[in-house]
Structure formats: C-alpha cells, structure tokens
Amino acid sequence: MLDATPPLRLVEVRNLKMHFPIFSGLLRRRSGEVKAVDDVSFDIYEGETLGLVGESGCGKSTCGRAVLRLYDITEGSIRIGGTEIGDAGYTTLRAMRPTMQMVFQDPQASLNPRMTVARIIGEPLDEHTSLSKAEKLDAIYDLMDAVGLNRNFANRYPHEFSGGQRQRIGIARALALNPKFIVCDEPIAALDVSIQAQVVNLLEDLQRRLGLTYLFISHDLSMVRHIADRVAVMYLGKIVELAPRDALYASPKHPYTEALLSAVPEPDPNLESARDRILLEGDVPSPSNPPAGCNFCTRCPKVMAVCKEHEPITREVAPGQFVACHLYDEEISEIAGKTAAHEADQSIQQGE
Amino acid sequence: MTEPSLAPPPNQSPEQAPDQAMAAPRNQWRDVWDQFKTHKGAFLGMIVFGLFIVAVLIGPFIWSIDPTYIDIRARNQGPTFAHPLGTDQLGRDMLARMMAGGKVSIAVGITAMALSLLLGTLIGVLAGYFKRLDGPLMRLTDLFLALPLLPLLLVMVMLFREALAARYGPETGVFILIVVAIGITSWMQTARIVRGDVLALKEREFVLAARSIGTPSRRMITRHILPNVLSPVMVSATLGIANAIITESALSFLGLGFPPDFPTWGRLLFDAVDYLQQYPSRVMWPGLAISATVLSVNYIGDGLRDALDPRIRGR
Numbered sequence: 266m267l268d269a270t271p272p273l274r275l276v277e278v279r280n281l282k283m284h285f286p287i288f289s290g291l292l293r294r295r296s297g298e299v300k301a302v303d304d305v306s307f308d309i310y311e312g313e314t315l316g317l318v319g320e321s322g323c324g325k326s327t328c329g330r331a332v333l334r335l336y337d338i339t340e341g342s343i344r345i346g347g348t349e350i351g352d353a354g355y356t357t358l359r360a361m362r363p364t365m366q367m368v369f370q371d372p373q374a375s376l377n378p379r380m381t382v383a384r385i386i387g388e389p390l391d392e393h394t395s396l397s398k399a400e401k402l403d404a405i406y407d408l409m410d411a412v413g414l415n416r417n418f419a420n421r422y423p424h425e426f427s428g429g430q431r432q433r434i435g436i437a438r439a440l441a442l443n444p445k446f447i448v449c450d451e452p453i454a455a456l457d458v459s460i461q462a463q464v465v466n467l468l469e470d471l472q473r474r475l476g477l478t479y480l481f482i483s484h485d486l487s488m489v490r491h492i493a494d495r496v497a498v499m500y501l502g503k504i505v506e507l508a509p510r511d512a513l514y515a516s517p518k519h520p521y522t523e524a525l526l527s528a529v530p531e532p533d534p535n536l537e538s539a540r541d542r543i544l545l546e547g548d549v550p551s552p553s554n555p556p557a558g559c560n561f562c563t564r565c566p567k568v569m570a571v572c573k574e575h576e577p578i579t580r581e582v583a584p585g586q587f588v589a590c591h592l593y594d595e596e597i598s599e600i601a602g603k604t605a606a607h608e609a610d611q612s613i614q615q616g617e
Numbered sequence: 618m619t620e621p622s623l624a625p626p627p628n629q630s631p632e633q634a635p636d637q638a639m640a641a642p643r644n645q646w647r648d649v650w651d652q653f654k655t656h657k658g659a660f661l662g663m664i665v666f667g668l669f670i671v672a673v674l675i676g677p678f679i680w681s682i683d684p685t686y687i688d689i690r691a692r693n694q695g696p697t698f699a700h701p702l703g704t705d706q707l708g709r710d711m712l713a714r715m716m717a718g719g720k721v722s723i724a725v726g727i728t729a730m731a732l733s734l735l736l737g738t739l740i741g742v743l744a745g746y747f748k749r750l751d752g753p754l755m756r757l758t759d760l761f762l763a764l765p766l767l768p769l770l771l772v773m774v775m776l777f778r779e780a781l782a783a784r785y786g787p788e789t790g791v792f793i794l795i796v797v798a799i800g801i802t803s804w805m806q807t808a809r810i811v812r813g814d815v816l817a818l819k820e821r822e823f824v825l826a827a828r829s830i831g832t833p834s835r836r837m838i839t840r841h842i843l844p845n846v847l848s849p850v851m852v853s854a855t856l857g858i859a860n861a862i863i864t865e866s867a868l869s870f871l872g873l874g875f876p877p878d879f880p881t882w883g884r885l886l887f888d889a890v891d892y893l894q895q896y897p898s899r900v901m902w903p904g905l906a907i908s909a910t911v912l913s914v915n916y917i918g919d920g921l922r923d924a925l926d927p928r929i930r931g932r
Contacts, residue, residue: 335828355833362831375822379844379927381645388840389830422927438826 275446275478276309276332281341281351283324283331287553299553301327303502304341306579309446314472314479316493316510318486318525322549324502325482326370329448332480333365334358345446363393363442368468370451372431376423382409382434383419389441408437412467429460436467440475448480453488461485465492486529490514495585498522501560502552504579508586518588520567559591567592652924659920662913669910673719684713684880693896702902706892711885715902718880722862723910725795725881729861732800734807734854741811742838742846746819755812762805767871773798774873791875795868799861807853814846848922855918859911866907882907 283302286295301324309315319325331338334350342351345365350358366389369375376385386405390396396404406416412433423431432452439447449468453461469492471477483489489496490510497507498521506519517523524543531537545564550556556563562572571591579589653659677684688708695703702711744754774794781790818824818841827841866883868874875881882903889899923929 330825333829335825359831359833362829365829367826367829369822369826371822375826377823377827377841377845379925380840388827388832392830392832392836424928435826438830442830 272310272312274308275311275346276480277342277344278308278332279306279342279344281305281328281331281343282339283327283336284339297553300502300555301552302331303552303555305499305502305504307497307504307507309478309480311445311478312472312476313494314481314492316489316496317480317482317499318484318489318496319499320484320525320549322552323499324552325484325499326450328499329367329450329480329482333367333448335367363389364444365446365448366439366442366444367448367450368432368435368439368452371455372428372435373423373455375435376431378423381420381422382414382426385423385434386437386441389438393442404441408441411440411471412437427460428456429463432456432460432464433467436464436471440471443475444477446478446480448482450482451484452481453483453485461488468492486525498525501549501555503560503589504587505561505590506586506588507579508583508588512583512586516583518582518586518593519561519590520565520592521561524566559589648927649921649924652929653920656920656923658916659923662916662920665909665913666917669719669723669906669913673716673723676716677713677720680712680716682710682713684709684717685878686710693892695896695898703896703898705888705899711899711902714880714885715882715906718882718885718903719906719910721792721875721880722865722882722907725792725799725865726858726862726910728796729799729803729865730854730857732796733804733857733861734850736800737804737807737853738811738843738846738850740804741808742815742842744808745812745815746834746838746842751812754808758805758808761802764802766802769802770798770868770873787876788879795865795874798868799864803857803860803864807850807857810849810853811846814849815842818842818845844925847925851918851922851925855915858914859907862907862911 281302282300282304284298284300287297287299288294289296303324305328307315317325317328327336330336332343334343334353338351342349344350345361348357348361350361353361380388383402383405386408387401390401390404394401405419409416409419414430414433414437418426418430423434426434432455436452452468453464456464465488468479468481472479479492481489481492493510495507495509496513497504498513498519499505500521506513506517506522508518513522514526517526520543524545527540527543531540543566545566547564550560550563556573558574559565559572559577562568565572569591571594575591577589577591577594579587580593582588582593686709688704690708691700691704692706692708693704694700694708697703700710700712702715704710705714740754740758744751744758777794778791781794784790785793824837824841827837832840862882865874865881866886869881869884869887875884877884885903886900886907889896889903893900
C-alpha cells in the first residue's frame with residue numbers, strides 16, 4: 266500500500282482541531298477549551314482499515330465523530346471522496362451522509378428503545394431513498410441477512426437482544442445506504458470476548474464483500490493488530506505515531522507506542538515473567554491545559570530538555586512510518602530553531 | 618438466544634411459524650392496545666370514563682328533564698323515582714344537572730389539558746433541543762410561574778368575557794375563555810419536565826446515530842425525542858385533566874366562570890356546600906363524579922404509559 270500502487274485516498278484529514286469551550290464563572294464566560302483533538306492529520310486509503318488506538322480520553326472517539334462532522338469542528342479540513350466537508354453546511358452534509366456512516370460503541374444506547382429493529386434499520390432508507398414499503402422491507406431483510414440477524418427479529422425491540430445482536434443491528438443500519446467509509450467507534454468495547462470475535466469477523470467479511478473502508482477506533486491493541494492495515498496512535502489529542510501495522514508492532518518508534526505495546530499481555534507465562542514492561546508514571550495531563558512542548562513529556566521515560574520546550578514535528582522515520590518525537594530529530598539543537606518553519610509542512614508530511 | 622452465525626439458516630427455530638419471517642412489521646398501535654388490555658386498572662378506568670362520556674352525551678336524551686327547570690314546590694327532595702338523585706334548593710332535578718354539568722366539566726378538562734400539554738411540550742422540546750432558545754423560553758416559563766394565577770384570571774375574564782360572549786354567545790365564549798385561561802396558566806410544569814428529559818435524550822447515542830444518517834431536526838424530534846418523552850408527558854396529562862376540572866370549579870365559585878345558573882360539576886359542588894349539614898348527598902354526587910373521572914383518567918394514563926413503553930410491554 267505504500268509505493269507500489271498508489272491507492273486512492275478516500276479520506277484526507279488535515280490539521281483537524283476539535284476544541285470544546287469551557288464556560289465558567291458567574292457570567293458563564295469562556296475561560297478555556299478542552300483540546301480533545303489538536304491538529305491531527307491522516308489519510309485513509311480506499312479499502313483499508315486504519316486503526317486508531319490510545320488510552321481513554323485521548324480524543325479517539327471525538328476524532329472519529331469530528332471526521333464524520335457530527336461536531337462542528339474548530340479548524341481543519343476533511344475531504345471524503347474528494348468532497349470537502351470540513352466547513353460544509355447542512356445540505357451538503359446530508360447529501361454526503363450516505364457515503365459515510367458510523368458504528369457506535371454502546372449498542373444499547375445507540376438504538377432507540379422505542380423503535381423496532383425494522384424501523385431502526387429502515388431509518389436511513391426513509392431519509393435518503395424513496396422506496397416503496399415492500400421494497401424497503403426487502404432491503405431491510407437483505408441487510409439483516411448480511412449481518413446475520415434472523416429475519417424473524419424484525420418486529421422486535423432493541424431491549425430483547427443480546428449485546429452482540431444489538432451491535433449487528435447497528436452495523437446493519439450503518440450499511441443500509443451502501444456507504445464507502447465507516448467509522449467504527451470502539452464497536453467491540455462493550456461486548457464480551459467471544460462476541461467480539463464474531464463482530465470483528467463480521468466487519469472483516471463485510472469489508473471484503475462490499476469494499477468498505479474503516480476507521481477502526483479501539484483501545485484493544487491485539488484486536489487492532491488483527492483488523493487494521495495501518496495504525497495511528499493517539500495521545501492527548503495528537504497522533505504520535507502512524508505506521509503500517511506490522512512495522513508498528515514489530516518496531517514501535519515513539520516511546521508512548523512502546524509503552525502501550527508493552528502493556529499487551531503475553532500469553533506465554535515464561536515469556537511474560539521474563540519481559541520487562543515499560544511502566545508510565547503519573548496520569549494523562551488535562552486536555553484543557555496540555556504541557557508545553559511535547560504532550561508526552563510529563564510521562565516519557567526518554568524525556569529530554571528539548572521535549573519540554575518545543576513541540577515535536579511529525580517525520581517519516583521508516584517507509585510509511587511517521588513519528589512525532591524529538592528522539593528522531595537528526596540534530597536536536599538545530600531543529601529547535603527551525604520548529605516554526607517545519608510546522609508549516611507538517612500537514613504534508615504526515616500520512617503520506 | 619445464541620448468536621446467529623454469519624450465514625443464518627433460513628429459519629432458526631423450527632417451532633416458529635415459517636410465515637412469521639415474511640410477516641410485515643406489525644402495526645405498533647396493535648401492540649399498544651394488546652398491552653393496554655392486560656392492565657386491569659387502566660381497562661377498568663377506561664370503562665368508567667367511557668360510561669361517564671356516554672352518560673353525559675346520551676343521558677340528556679333519555680332523562681329529558683331540563684336541568685334549569687325550577688319546580689319550587691319540589692325543592693330539597695331526597696332520592697325518589699321522579700328525581701333519582703333528588704332536587705336542589707330551587708327544585709331543579711339533580712340527575713339532569715349532573716349530566717349537563719358533566720358535559721361541560723369533562724369538555725373543559727380535556728380541552729384545557731390538551732392545550733396546556735401542547736404548549737408545555739412544544740416549549741419544553743424547543744427549549745431542550747435548540748440551545749439558542751433555551752434561555753429565552755425557560756425565562757418565559759419562570760415568568761409564567763411567577764405570575765399570580767388568580768389576579769391574572771380576573772384580568773383575563775374582565776378584559777375578554779364581554780368580547781368573547783358577544784362573538785361566540787355567552788356559553789361558548791366563557792368556555793373558550795376558561796379553557797384558554799387554564800391552558801396558559803398550567804403548561805409550565807410540563808415544559809420544565811419535558812425540557813429536562815429532552816436535554817438528557819439529546820446526548821444519547823441514538824440521537825447521534827440519527828444525526829449521522831442526516832435526519833433533519835424536525836424528524837429527529839418527532840421520531841426520536843417525542844416518543845421517548847411520552848412517559849412524563851402522559852403523567853402530567855392525566856394529572857392535568859383533574860387540575861383543569863378543579864380549577865374550573867374554583868373559577869365558577871368565584872363568579873369568574875360560567876353564569877351561576879349554568880351547571881358544571883364544580884358549580885354544583887359549591888352550590889351544595891351551603892347545605893352540607895342538611896343534605897350531604899348533594900355534595901357527594903358531584904364530588905364522587907369528579908373523583909371517579911380523575912381517578913379513571915389517571916389509571917388510563919398509567920396503562921397507556923406502560924403500553925407505550927416496549928420494555929414493559931409483553932410482561
């Protein structure tokens with residue numbers, strides 16, 4: 266996917282910022298903002314799965330939702346299939362909705378408890394197609410078949426299903442309009458392990474059959490390793506490393522990625538006890554008040570003086586592997602002076 | 618139920634009728650009705666309320682004594698065959714007055730409740746859903762809550778009674794006036810409850826999912842928000858009928874409502890209060906009618922709320 270055949274970029278995200286204002290005080294003045302997603306750029310190629318990993322609260326879900334413009338983004342550009350939707354109005358967005366869909370984290374909360382399965386799956390069809398009642402029902406049954414739901418369940422309500430079945434309903438709804446791009450926002454986090462495998466296999470199977478492109482958000486590194494083609498690691502609103510899956514898991518470059526990977530348990534108890542884990546000290550800083558310089562400098566085991574002063578630039582350290590870390594600056598001292606100049610091409614470098 | 622595999626067998630459980638798979642989605646209201654029937658209190662309440670409606674609508678044709686006919690020689694009578702519920706201090710037949718009064722009281726109750734519900738839900742949903750409208754609309758609600766009810770009603774009656782009476786006739790004019798007066802002074806509770814619920818619902822993921830589909834705001838409200846705020850609305854609706862009937866009686870008592878000779882349940886009750894010691898039954902009948910109506914409506918609301926919730930349905 267790197268150089269051999271340049272595949273089509275379905276999703277291009279540039280300098281995406283999503284800041285939520287904080288209001289405080291008697292007059293509810295704007296006193297600051299939570300930088301949930303702060304200057305993120307990446308591409309997703311057609312037919313691939315980009316895994317987005319990171320710990321809780323690092324802005325993964327916000328990033329996924331912002332890419333679909335479920336939020337009004339603060340800054341940046343999002344192009345899906347060549348159409349700019351970063352600042353698009355309601356009408357443009359509505360026309361774009363069929364091509365981009367979302368599967369939600371909590372299958373219980375993402376289904377309206379007062380609608381039957383048929384109505385839930387049929388809602389996108391109601392909104393965007395003018396099928397007759399019978400055609401719509403046929404389409405709903407086809408979708409239920411596609412995600413492995415018994416057709417007899419069409420008249421039931423969400424509370425009558427297990428978590429895995431509910432997630433299938435959510436997937437069927439996302440598939441209803443034949444989207445090209447689906448954001449999977451931790452679709453398996455609320456399911457138990459045996460069901461996780463089923464849902465992930467279903468997602469992979471659908472990807473093969475329908476040529477879907479996924480942005481797969483998860484905190485489960487082993488699941489991402491299974492499903493993703495490339496992986497982006499987020500920390501405190503920024504992408505710290507973006508690399509092809511095998512390269513990332515074989516030789517993580519960013520200290521945070523190393524720490525994250527070392528937290529994945531090893532099934533072999535002998536290896537597990539021999540392994541030395543990287544333990545991070547302290548907590549994630551508040552996204553409303555990120556540290557100066559590198560966001561990770563407060564917890565980084567390899568922290569240097571420069572990290573606390575200058576924000577690292579994203580650079581390609583291996584083919585397709587992008588890292589934002591001062592460890593990979595050729596001449597740290599020289600870079601310090603050039604930071605401003607480099608920030609300008611940051612967007613071009615990242616995700617190429 | 619086990620998870621169906623990727624390629625599901627055409628019919629997973631053989632004991633299920635094969636044609637069920639092809640059955641069109643059932644009408645939701647049928648499910649609601651099926652569940653409603655199983656709620657004993659609600660079913661009974663509906664029968665009682667239905668009987669009251671039939672009695673006040675059809676009763677006057679069978680029991681054709683004019684409720685305003687004064688027979689001064691037959692005053693203050695107890696129950697007889699000629700007057701099953703007795704007569705009042707002017708010799709008017711109580712049964713006929715009860716039926717005529719019930720028609721007005723129930724009509725006022727239902728219409729005023731519908732109006733206040735409509736206003737309350739509308740303002741609550743708008744305030745909860747559209748952030749920009751929240752401040753102004755809720756301050757308006759606070760303003761209405763702070764208004765002293767009785768002086769407001771006095772002013773309304775003083776200003777509009779003559780105009781409405783001239784336009785629609787004395788009875789219809791007063792009816793409109795009372796319904797509007799009760800309606801616009803009782804929507805605030807509903808609005809506040811609905812706003813709170815909408816604020817919570819708006820953040821639920823299924824609303825976000827609908828937004829990712831591109832559902833416009835108006836359909837988002839009718840499809841996702843309103844059905845889910847139905848329970849509190851239903852409760853305030855059933856309590857609203859009772860409140861409206863009682864407010865109407867209070868207004869009539871103060872001479873602000875219908876003319877003194879025009880029977881309503883509230884009017885009958887207050888007329889009879891003077892004779893409470895001598896003829897307690899005359900207080901009892903209208904009181905009983907009001908209580909029975911309110912109770913049956915409350916039970917209907919209760920049953921309807923349960924029936925409309927698919928999570929409770931079928932239990």
